[in-house]
Amino acid sequence: MAYERSDSPGADGGDALALKILVAGGFGVGKTTLVGAVSEIRPLRTEERLSRAGELVDDTGGVDRKTTTTVAMDFGRITIRAGLSLYLFGTPGQDRFWFLWDELSQGALGAVVLADTRRLEDCFPAVDYFEHRKIPFVVAVNCFEGARSYGARDVSRALDLDRGTPVVLCDARDRDSGKEVLIRVVEHAGRMHTARLLDTVG
Amino acid sequence: MTVDSTGGTTGGGPPAPGSQWYDADAGPLVRPYAMTGGRTRPGPSNVRFDLIALVVVDDDPPGPDEEAVLGPEHRALLSLCRAETQSVAELAADADLPVGVVRVLLGDLLESGFVRVSRPVPPAQLPDERILREVIDGLRAL
Numbered sequence: 001m002a003y004e005r006s007d008s009p010g011a012d013g014g015d016a017l018a019l020k021i022l023v024a025g026g027f028g029v030g031k032t033t034l035v036g037a038v039s040e041i042r043p044l045r046t047e048e049r050l051s052r053a054g055e056l057v058d059d060t061g062g063v064d065r066k067t068t069t070t071v072a073m074d075f076g077r078i079t080i081r082a083g084l085s086l087y088l089f090g091t092p093g094q095d096r097f098w099f100l101w102d103e104l105s106q107g108a109l110g111a112v113v114l115a116d117t118r119r120l121e122d123c124f125p126a127v128d129y130f131e132h133r134k135i136p137f138v139v140a141v142n143c144f145e146g147a148r149s150y151g152a153r154d155v156s157r158a159l160d161l162d163r164g165t166p167v168v169l170c171d172a173r174d175r176d177s178g179k180e181v182l183i184r185v186v187e188h189a190g191r192m193h194t195a196r197l198l199d200t201v202g
Numbered sequence: 203m204t205v206d207s208t209g210g211t212t213g214g215g216p217p218a219p220g221s222q223w224y225d226a227d228a229g230p231l232v233r234p235y236a237m238t239g240g241r242t243r244p245g246p247s248n249v250r251f252d253l254i255a256l257v258v259v260d261d262d263p264p265g266p267d268e269e270a271v272l273g274p275e276h277r278a279l280l281s282l283c284r285a286e287t288q289s290v291a292e293l294a295a296d297a298d299l300p301v302g303v304v305r306v307l308l309g310d311l312l313e314s315g316f317v318r319v320s321r322p323v324p325p326a327q328l329p330d331e332r333i334l335r336e337v338i339d340g341l342r343a344l
């Protein structure tokens with residue numbers, strides 16, 4: 001196998017286990033609100049070399065300068081028990097920071113794609129991203145007041161989701177609602193993992 | 203000795219012997235990478251720590267003399283690690299430093315034997331059903 005166990009006795013980090021769930025979605029859809037509702041949220045700064053990020057938007061002719069740009073993301077931790085924590089990362093909304101997603105999604109247990117039915121198309125890129133990388137995700141429809149309410153099935157159809165990708169209605173401000181969303185992610189990740197194991201065996 | 207009580211270098215004199223992370227010849231550097239000596243990548247071992255890699259203090263760390271020459275940011279990280287096993291992301295948030303800087307500083311601490319860094323469990327082997335059950339129950343109980 002190509003991977004190493006990191007939780008074998010005596011190995012670095014002892015038995016501590018860290019799991020990662022991403023929270024993605026369009027601009028202003030409630031990512032920060034959701035992470036804050038279920039965990040103690042903290043801003044996390046990453047400094048990215050402008051040349052690297054800038055390559056995507058503007059070719060500066062390969063001038064290697066030391067300028068960096070700050071990308072902020074939401075970050076929260078939920079301690080399940082000593083040695084088992086769940087880490088939440090709210091992905092930056094702007095398209096030019098897609099390259100950060102690659103790093104964030106590596107080793108992720110799963111993801112939440114937050115959607116607002118008034119502008120459903122805003123979550124298309126996130127849905128595509130996780131589908132292509134086979135990262136288990138659920139779509140959580142953040143029910144803003146004033147938005148017409150749609151059923152989970154309508155949303156699933158509108159997004160052309162694979163069967164089996166859960167759609168949940170939620171209120172990102174509500175802790176219990178947020179917890180339910182995360183539980184659905186973990187359950188879904190478990191199911192996908194089992195299915196893959198069966199695939200390799202069969 | 204140009205290292206003051208907080209571990210920062212004082213005055214404009216030459217760096218203290220052994221203070222391998224501050225180079226007077228480095229020239230004007232733009233923060234935040236000033237504290238890493240301008241480096242944007244970790245040292246020779248060249249590991250890129252995952253955001254959720256866990257950092258623990260080494261059971262057999264170098265002596266107080268070696269610790270005394272650490273820069274203030276290195277020490278700040280070290281004391282955070284001593285308080286609790288933490289992820290790279292948490293260390294960055296707590297120390298209020300960008301992740302890139304924390305990666306470089308941790309690379310130094312790893313190389314000099316102050317800390318150990320765990321590889322996060324790859325997702326391929328991750329969802330052990332028992333663990334996932336535990337996570338779900340834990341979330342319910344929050």
Ligand SMILES: Nc1nc2c(ncn2[C@@H]2O[C@H](COP(=O)(O)OP(=O)(O)OP(=O)(O)O)[C@@H](O)[C@H]2O)c(=O)[nH]1
Binds near residue numbers: 025026029032171172
């Ligand atoms: N009514 C209502 N307002 C919400 C809900 N969720 C979030 N909001 C509000 O919507 C606004 C945007 O929410 P954020 O959590 O900042 O959204 P975000 O996705 O982090 O936004 P960006 O990081 O800018 O992309 C805030 O003013 C929230 O208070 C919700 O479920 N209902």
Ligand SMILES: [Mg+2]
Binds near residue numbers: 032
């Ligand atoms: Mg936000």
